[in-house]
Amino acid sequence: MIPTPHIGVKEQGVIAKVVLMPGDPLRAKFIAETFLEDVVQFNTVRNMFGYTGTYKGEKISVMGSGMGMPSIGIYSYELYAYYGVEKIIRVGSCGAYSDKLNLYDVIVVKDAYSESTFGKVAYGDDREIMPSSKELTEELLEISKKLGIKVFYETIHSSDVFYHHSDDFKFTDLVEKYNCMAVEMESFALFHNANYFKKQAACLLTVSDSLVTHEATTAEERQLAFDQMIKIALEVIK
Ligand code: HPA
Numbered sequence: 001m002i003p004t005p006h007i008g009v010k011e012q013g014v015i016a017k018v019v020l021m022p023g024d025p026l027r028a029k030f031i032a033e034t035f036l037e038d039v040v041q042f043n044t045v046r047n048m049f050g051y052t053g054t055y056k057g058e059k060i061s062v063m064g065s066g067m068g069m070p071s072i073g074i075y076s077y078e079l080y081a082y083y084g085v086e087k088i089i090r091v092g093s094c095g096a097y098s099d100k101l102n103l104y105d106v107i108v109v110k111d112a113y114s115e116s117t118f119g120k121v122a123y124g125d126d127r128e129i130m131p132s133s134k135e136l137t138e139e140l141l142e143i144s145k146k147l148g149i150k151v152f153y154e155t156i157h158s159s160d161v162f163y164h165h166s167d168d169f170k171f172t173d174l175v176e177k178y179n180c181m182a183v184e185m186e187s188f189a190l191f192h193n194a195n196y197f198k199k200q201a202a203c204l205l206t207v208s209d210s211l212v213t214h215e216a217t218t219a220e221e222r223q224l225a226f227d228q229m230i231k232i233a234l235e236v237i238k
Pocket of ligand 1: 093185
């Protein structure tokens with residue numbers, strides 16, 4: 001079934017077996033232009049830009065996921081199901097739930113807790129904590145060590161909601177109950193799709209704001225910190 005409703009690629013082999021997925025399609029463009037060679041753009045549908053290029057001679061793709069589980073759910077599904085993608089590494093940002101995390105710290109995601117119904121509705125899978133793929137995640141940890149980049153290995157919260165105005169929601173409850181150290185909005189759905197297709201998924205996050213200290217980074221500052229994370233992810237294909 002290609003092209004798919006959301007990816008305008010008509011042939012196999014255009015998209016690499018390893019795909020880096022930032023949330024922002026313009027960040028996908030930046031990664032492709034900054035780190036890859038021989039870049040070809042493969043997707044413009046809905047401006048969810050996707051590119052294939054080479055890194056140290058190895059073929060790799062990078063594509064935006066959009067924000068939230070419905071969006072990454074669609075793109076990662078189509079990549080795994082219809083384009084032969086084997087590994088997706090999400091490279092995103094997160095908000096810190098703990099003061100042990102500072103702005104710009106990098107997290108390798110161990111697993112994702114979520115209140116989302118994604119797994120139940122898509123696969124009849126009731127789990128509320130989904131692990132990242134062990135092998136791929138261990139590879140990311142090893143690469144970080146080799147590159148001398150300090151990373152945290154943590155459980156995170158994949159949230160369905162960015163703006164909370166309910167007295168029933170306290171992020172501190174999630175820290176206490178599930179040991180969630182940070183929040184983003186995509187990993188849980190990505191891990192469910194990988195699990196269903198027996199493929200691999202992992203996630204690297206840079207802390208962009210803190211719900212504890214209320215500090216936040218600017219867009220320009222985020223870009224710099226982001227580069228470290230990309231360097232870790234790119235070494236996976238070497
Ligand atoms: N909440 C949810 N997702 C996020 C945040 C946040 O504070 N920061 C970066 N992604």
